[in-house]
Amino acid sequence: MPDPATKTVAVVGGGITGISAALSLSGAGHTVHLFEALHELGGKIGETRLDGRTIPTGPDAFLARRPEVTDLAVSLGLADDLISPAAGSARIFRDGRLHPLPPNVLGVPATADVGATGLVSAAGVERARLDIDAADDRPDGDESVGDLVRRRLGDEVHEYLVDPLLGGINAGDSDRLSLEAGVPQLAVLRSKDPSLITAAANTLASAPANPGPVFHGITGGLNRLIERAQVELENRGVRIHLGDRATLQHAHGQWSVSNLPIDHVIVTTPAHITASLLTDIAPEAASVLASIDYSSVALGVLVLAPDTIDIDPSISGVLVPRLCGLHVTAVSFASHKWPALAPDGAQILRVSVGRRTDTRWAQLRDAEVVQVIRNDLSTIFDTIIPDGPASLTRWDRGLPQYDVNHSSKIADIDRATGSLPGLTLTGAWRNGLGLPACVAAGQLPLSTDL
Ligand SMILES: Cc1cc2nc3c(=O)[nH]c(=O)nc-3n(C[C@H](O)[C@H](O)[C@H](O)COP(=O)(O)OP(=O)(O)OC[C@H]3O[C@@H](n4cnc5c(N)ncnc54)[C@H](O)[C@@H]3O)c2cc1C
Secondary structure, eight states: OOOTTOOEEEEEOOBHHHHHHHHHHHHTTOEEEEEESSSSSBTTOOEEEETTEEEESSOOOEESSSSHHHHHHHHTTOGGGEEOOSOOEEEEEETTEEEEOOSEETTEESSSOTTTTSSSOHHHHHHHHHHHHSOOOOOSSOOBHHHHHHHHHOHHHIIIIIIIIIIHHHTOOTTTBBHHHHOHHHHHHHHHOSOHHHHHHHHHHTSOSSOOOSEEEETTOTHHHHHHHHHHHHHTTOEEEETOOOOEEEETTEEEETTEEESEEEEOSOHHHHHHHHTTTOHHHHHHHHTSOEEEEEEEEEEEOTTSSOOOTTEEEEEOOGGGOOSEEEEEEHHHHOGGGOTTOOEEEEEEEOBTTBOGGGGSOHHHHHHHHHHHHHHHHTSOOOOOOEEEEEEEEEEEOOBTTHHHHHHHHHHHHTTOTTEEEOSTTTSOSSHHHHHHHHTSTHHHHO
C-alpha cells in the first residue's frame, strides 16, 4: 500500500533551485518528476570548453558564510573538493588607474579617510565625512541603496565605490535596489548607527580575527555539483524530464504538468517564465511576476598569453563604475582565483558586459561584443589585448532585480495564489539570487508540508 503521505510532485526548472527542491522532496519520500526545458540540468551554472580548459560561464563561487551550498556539496561527497579562491583583492577603475578599495562593508567605507586610495576626490571625501555627525535621518521602512548612500556619503562614494560593488553582483542599478530585500546586510548596517561609516567601522572591529574563507568553489567547477546531484536524483528514482518545456494545467482542483497528473507543483523558473506558465491559471499572480524586472548580461571568457596584462596575481578582479562609460562592468581574473585552470601561466579572464542601465551590447553580434571587450580591456589595463581564444555567453534576462517594492510584490503573489493549494512558487527572484539563497529556496517547508 502506498503511504498516503507520499505525494507525486513536479518540480519545474532544473537549475540549482529546482535541483535543491527535487533532492529535498525525494529525500522526504515523495515521488518526484523534475522538468527541465534544456537538455541538461544546471540553469545558470554553465561552462565553456576553451583552449582545452573548462571555464565557468555563470557563477564560479558561492558565499561560504551561509551553509546551504557547502552542506549540499558535502552531502554529495564533495567535501574534499571545496576550495577557496587563491586571490581575493579587488580594484576599481577610475581615470585610467586601478584603485584599491578602502576597508568597507559591501562598499560602505569603514573609515572617513576614504580618499587615501585615490579613488575619491578631496571634495568627495569632505562630503562623505559629513556622515559621521549628520542627524539621524533613517526612514522607517525600505529605501533604495542609492537613496541611503547618496544621502549619507554623497554621490561620489555611491558612484565609485558602492554602486560598482553592489551593482556588479546583479548587474543592477543601486538607485532602484531595495535595501531590505536586495542587500539585507546593508539594512542591518543602517539599523546599527545613523552614521554608515561608524556602523561599518564597528562591524569590521567586531568581526572574528580568523573568519575563514568568504567564498568557496569546487575543484573542477560548480558543474560537478550538478553532475553529482543528477546521479543522486537518479539513484533515488526521480524522473528527470530533460528537453521538456513544461506546461501547467489546473482543472477541478487537479494539477497536471505536461499532461502528467500531479499532486503538488513547485515552479522554480525565472519570474517572467513562471508568469507565462500561470497566465490562465492565476492571472493576478502572473501579472505581478511579470513585473519583476531582469538584467541581461554577457559573460566573455578570454584566454591570454602569460603576462599579457601586467597585474599582481593577488588581484581577483576589477570593477568598472558606470560613469566610466565602458561596456565592461567587471573583470574577474579566473586564473588568479583558480590557478588550477592555468598551470601554463595563461591569463584567463571572465569579463561581464552590460547592466540594467546599459544594454548597448545586446544589439551587437558575439564577435562584436568580444571586440568591444578587448577594446575596453586595453583601456582598463593600458595595454593591447591581442586576438586569441574567446567565448561569449549571453544571459538574456539572467539576473532578477530586487526593486524597492520587492517584498510587497512577493506578498501580492502569495496572496494571489493562496487559493490554489498544491502550488509553490520559488526561485532566484524570491529571497535572494545567490546560490545559497537558491538552495534554501528549494528547501522551503515543502518536504514536510505537502
Ligand atoms: C553570469 C552570472 C554569474 C553569476 N555568478 C554568481 C556567483 O558567482 N555566485 C552566486 O552565488 N550566484 C551567482 N549568480 C546567480 C546564480 O547563478 C543564479 O541566481 C542561480 O543559479 C539561479 O538558479 P535557479 O535555479 O533559481 O534558476 P535558473 O538557473 O535560471 O534555472 C531555471 C531553469 O528553468 C528552466 N526552464 C525554463 N522554463 C522552463 C519550463 N517551462 N519547463 C522546464 N524548465 C524550464 C531553465 O532552462 C533553467 O534551467 C550568477 C548569475 C549569472 C547569470
